[in-house]
Amino acid sequence: MPSHLHEGLLDLFRTDLLLAPSLLAEEFSIPLPGLSQMRAEPCDFTDVGPKEFRGDLALSTHDDRDMPVLGVCVEVQLAKEDVRRWKWPVYLTTLRSRLCCPVVLLVVTPSRKVAKWAEQPIELDTVGSVIQPLVLGPDRFPVVIDPEEARRCPERATLSAIAHGAGPQMEEVLGAFLAGLMKTDDEHAKMYFDLVDDALTVAASRRLEELMESMPEYSGRIATKYVANERAHAVLTVLTARGLELSAAQRDQLAACTDLDQLTAWLTQAVTATRTDELFG
Incomplete structure (x- = not known):
């Protein structure tokens, strides 16, 4: 497979x-x-x-x-x-x-x-x-640091980010990659983002997330959708590991949330919560 x-x-x-x-x-x-x-x-x-x-x-x-x-x-x-x-x-x-x-x-x-x-x-x-x-x-793999080149060929920028996103040109490579994602449809953008995020080191992955949050042009379509998904998954993973099961309504509430600050707060609470309703009132 x-x-x-x-x-x-x-x-x-x-x-x-x-x-x-x-x-x-x-x-x-x-x-x-x-x-x-x-x-x-x-x-x-x-x-x-x-x-x-x-x-x-x-x-x-x-x-x-x-x-x-x-x-x-x-x-x-x-x-x-x-x-x-x-x-x-x-x-x-x-x-x-x-x-x-x-x-x-x-x-x-x-x-x-x-x-x-x-x-x-x-x-x-x-x-x-x-x-x-x-x-x-x-x-x-090509090195793409020019946002215009990335917009013309997001696939080339994705290859670049996979191989060079954690290297000495991290900022330029990841910035260009994000610019390229803005020119793809939702399905491909999600796939390319996941490919790059999985390939990066922890530090580079964190920097990619920071870039998405700090740049207004990315905070809408990319950051809100994909970073929110990652954080929601982290909340669910922590709660499940601690033996706390969400109700169907709580799962829906978590999946629908796109407020990054709220998701971060839930993730912090999930570490110490004894009941799921401490997070989802």
Whole structure:
């Protein structure tokens, strides 16, 4: 079963079909001559055993004559799985046969250890034929510190925040990420926020929350909705751990609250309360 992190990272590339080719050009110097459009391709890479040979994402770039220029298999990899290295060549050769153009394998991983494992050439025979995966590890995730760039491509800003949000450019990276979130719909904004928040250190996560609360342009849609959700969840977690169960009405009251000061007060009270009605009168 794909994890939240796997699906979230993959969604970045599904949502912005130009993300993969732009990073291939920037990070791996892959030429894209005459690129005029991108298309998502079927991810079933064989007619036999489709469950065993279904990739994450397949893309095709086309020129202004609508001819395929380059096929891209995007694979999100969170752990070392040797079986994947036997399946990836199937994906590439099948896509190559469909498109009748060159193809590349782009492996995306937030782990440096997995990146080092994945970048090893895949031997196809005993005479030197290999497939070379192109690995987008955390050291190759783009650094986005310009809010305008983040607004143009929130998915790029999300990758940036995952890899660099706790680094020396924390303020600029997280600020740009927040700017990008303002240009996404609610569903994607929530997913991207959760991806970044889960990836950050405790200190960086706290700083992200502070930025949302301190900047008026973020305090509405993002801070109120997502920080409130996090604090409400924390209140519920503390109460449950202490053996205190909320009534249905109290759960509704907690879920509906968007007042960050009130949620903080409830969280403080939850640590010592002996009855839930001490919080919810």
